[in-house]
Every structure is written in C-alpha cells, then in structure tokens.
Amino acid sequence: MIKNVSLLLLCVLFFVQNIWARDYDFVVAKDGSGQFTTVQEAIDAVPSFRKETTTIFIKKGIYKEKIILSEPKQHIKLIGEDVLSTIITFDDYAQRKNKFGEDIGTSGSASFYCLGNNFTAENISFENSAGPVGQAVAMWVAADKATFINCRFLGFQDTLYTYGKGARQLYIHCYIEGTVDYIFGSSTAWFENCELHCKSKGYITAASTPDTSSFGYVFNNCTITGSSDVQTFYLGRPWRPYAKVIFMNSTMPAFINGAGWDNWGKESNEQTVFFAEYNNTGAGALSQSRVKWAKQLSNEQGQNISLSAVFGDWEIDFPVSNQANFR
Template sequence: MKTKSVFLCFLLLLIANILKAQQYDFVVAQDGTGQFKTVQEAINAVPDFRKKPTTIFIKKGIYKEKLVLAESKAMVQFIGESLPETILSYDDYAQKKNIFGEEKGTTGSASFYVFGNEFSAKNITFQNSAGPVGQAVAIWVKGDKAKFEHCRFLGFQDTLYTYGHESRQYYYDCYIEGTVDFIFGSSTALFEKCTLFAKKNGYLTAASTPENKAFGYVFKKCTITGDAEANTFYLGRPWRPFAKVVFIQCNLGKQIRPEGWHNWDKASNEQTSYFAEYKNTGEGANTGKRTPWAHQLSDEEAKGYSKEAIFGDWKVD
C-alpha cells in the first residue's frame, strides 16, 4: 500500500507539472524540471519580432544572472512561482571595473536590461545585491508599455532606473526600496498602491522628465515607510530641469522631511520642475513647511491624473 501511495503522489506531481507547463510557453527551473535552467536561456529562445505574447514561468529560487531582454523580444511576460522567493539578482555597481579596467557606470551596473516593448512581470523580485556601494541598479527599463504587478525591487542607491524617454511604465502593488534617488529616470510612470521603503536617508525620486512630456512620475495611494529616521528623506529632486513628480492620496511616513522637495542645489530648477501633492496623509504629509515652489493640486487638477490621461492609447488593465 505504501508503494502505491508513493507512486500515486509521484504521478499526481508529474501531471501537475505537465499541466503547469502547458499554461506557459517556457518554464525556467534550477532543478531541471523546466525547459531551461537559466532565465537568459528562456529569453534567448523567444522568437525575434514575435507578434504574440510569450509567457515565461520562473520557478522559485535565486537566479544570479545579468539579464538582457533585447529590443527584438516584444510582449514577453515573466510570471514568478512565488513572491518573494522568485529572485532575479546580480551584484554589479557603478565603480566596479570591467575587463578593460574601466568603471561600469550607473547604466552598466544594472542587473536586468529591458529593451523590448510590452514587457510584463508578476510575482518577481528584481535585486541588485551589491549593497551600499554607490549606484547599483536592480532593473533598467527602456521598452514602452512595461507593466509590473506584485513585484519587489531591492537595492540601495539607484534601485529602479526608468530609463526610456518614450517609455510608459505601470507599477501596481509593488515594493521598492533604497536610499539615494532609488526611483529615477525619464520615463512616464504610474505607481499605484505601491510601498516605497526608505533606507537610511536620501531621496525617493530623481526624475529627468523630458520638457515635452506632460507626466513624469505619478504615485497614487502609495505608502512611504522605512527604517530611516524621521525627517531624513525628500520626496524628490530634479535630476533634469523639467522633472515632474506628483504624490496623490499617499500615506507619507515620518521619514519625509517637512520641506518635502529639494532643488538639487540649483535655484533655476525651481522654475522648471513640477513637484506636487494632493490629499496625502500620514506623519510626513503636513504641507505647512513645504518648499514654496512646490504645488498643491486642486480637486480639478487631480482629476487630470487618470490612467487614460497619463498613458494615452495604452489601455492598462
């Protein structure tokens, strides 16, 4: 009877794995139960310029790989088996030397490069494990219409690089942690119901929004918390003159400084950047001592920050 029971369990497990594999185009598993043992192998197997979505199921584990999703790989979908146990990680950093003895730089430090359009990820942890060693990017996103749902972004300085000038990005129910400028770049990005975890002291954002873009970073119903001391974090500073960042109905923790925003030691940025808030709550939401060049949105202005307005022809679920 015991032998039959063991065989039955094995058979059920085998059937379950077969059914799971049929749900996805590719399965990545370090134990050899998928088509690939590494994530990059699965990416490489995606046909170039395919016109349909390609789903890649990634079983739990720590995949230490420096990943590149090429521009020719569009509509690729990563689905993790378990959050937070499906982890894509690498440990490069800006001052680290390449084979020629040159510093890799901020962009060169990224653990994962997303060039392809319409990339999406669910239940994935993106990590740069280099530690507090300066700029060390967990993910660099250039492709348009990038969507992240129930994902984690782990690092210190420069964790999430929203690189693409023409890129629209959507983050839903994600966790993002870091220190200095840990969400930065030039993309138009909406963060909805996300948690921003402030480590030590620094700046939540460093937007470099192009002058011709109506929207930079929009945070809606997000929570700002962390283990940083009180009054040690700015909501943001302008990496480029026309940076745009708005916090709408967010819970701002005690970590946020009373003045809220920083001009990056350049007074002219106060005339060109656009930093605003609307009906935020929490210990860090008191606007009585906010810098005078920041804005408080009216009810009518706040209505203009809908998904439709931010993303245009991209209909985000």
C-alpha cells in the first residue's frame, strides 16, 4: 500500500512538473522541484537580447535575493504562484556601507533592478524589509514597456523607484505601500486600479518628470488607504521642477491633507509643475483648501487623458480581471 501511494505521488509530481515545463520556459522553486532555486539564476539563463518572450514561473516562497535584470535581458515575464506567498525581498538601505565604507545610497538600496525592456511581472511581492530606516527601495525600474499586474510593492520610504527617463511603465491591480515619497522618479507611469497604502505620514509621490515628457504619473481608478496610525499625507511634491502627476477617478480618504500638494520648499516649483485632479471622490477629494497652483481638470481635459495619449506607440492589451485582494 505504501509503495503504491509513493508511486502515485511520484506520478502526480511528474505530471505537474511536465505541465510547468509546457506552460513556462523555466521554473524557480526553493525546494528544488524546478530548474532553478533562485530567481537570479533563472534570469541569468535567459539569452541576451532574445526577441521572444521568456516566461519564468516562480513557486511560493521567500526569495531573499538582490536581483539585477540587466538591459540585455529583454522580453522576460515573471509569474508568481501566489502574490501573497511569492516574495522577492532584500534589506539594503541608503545608509548601509559598502566595502569601502561609503553609503550605498538610495539607488544602491534596491531589492530588484529592472533594466531590460518589455518586462512583465504578475502575482509577485517585491519587498524591501529594512524597515523604517530612511530610503530603502523595493523595486528600481528603468525599463521601457514594463508591466506589473497584481503585484505588491512593500516598504517604507522610497518603495517604488521609477528610474528611467522617458521609460513607460504600467501598473495594474497593484498594491503599493510606504511613507515618504514612496512612489518616485522620472518615468512615465500609468497606475490602474491600484491600492496606494499610506503608513504614518508623508507624500505619496515625488516625481522628477523631465521637462521634455508630456506626462509623468497618472493614477486612474485607484484607492488610497491608510494604516491604523496614519496621520496626514500629501498627494505629492516635486523632486524636480517639472514634476507631473494626475489623480483621476480615484478615492481619497480624509487623511489627505487639504492642500493636496507640497512645493518641496521652493516657490519656483509652483510655476513649473503640473499637479492635477479630476473626478475624484472621498473625504480627501475636492477640498476647498487645495493649493492654488494645482489644477482641477475640466471634463474635456480629463476625458482626453488615455493610455494612447500617455504611452504613444506602445499598444497595450488590458487584462480583464477582478480587483485583487492583497490582505
């Protein structure tokens, strides 16, 4: 009987592994049931400048790795087995010292570096587990045409660094949390149906949009939530003078500061930024106390903001799925 059960289990395991082999190019599993036990090994195995999509399935587990997906590693798709249980994490932070005794800095603190264009991630949690120790990046994205679907970005200050100037990025049904400037950088990024979770107090965005970019961040159909100890949050402040951020069709709770936006201590920024809102709801929306230099878009202006207007020739097939449950 025991032999028969063991044989049955082996057959089931063989069958499942063959399904994975047919559906994915590579499988990563900490228990050794895939081709690789680390995510970095699987990425390294992808031929540089491959023009077809390489799909990597990552089984449940906590993968403590500092990952670099370099520029030649293009058209890579990472799919996690479960968003709550497939976690890529590391614990670097800006003030940590390198071997020369120097601070590694904000850029050096990232858990995952994404430089290869046409990257996709689904059902994965990207985490910086250093805690509230200053700047500690979970995801650093310089790739163009990068898409994140049903992913979580976990950290405190500077959680998601959209680094690439002119790079286009799409976040769908994602959960992003943090305190100060927890979504920041120079990329053009559209956030659709995302949950922005505010911890303690701070600023949701710190865009550094180049003056040559027509759009920076667009948040559409998003929901802002807060932890039990949340105090007050601003929608954003400009890391660079031409920062551009739009919140539209989104829900804003009462802890959003009435002013909405901050000029980062420089009145000159008020003349160059584009901070705008359209058709938002909730106790924190449509405040009469909004700073005068922020914009309330008209119906015509709001309805003209679309994926094609923001991303140009990047054609996107929107996945149809329900709002993810990140709890």
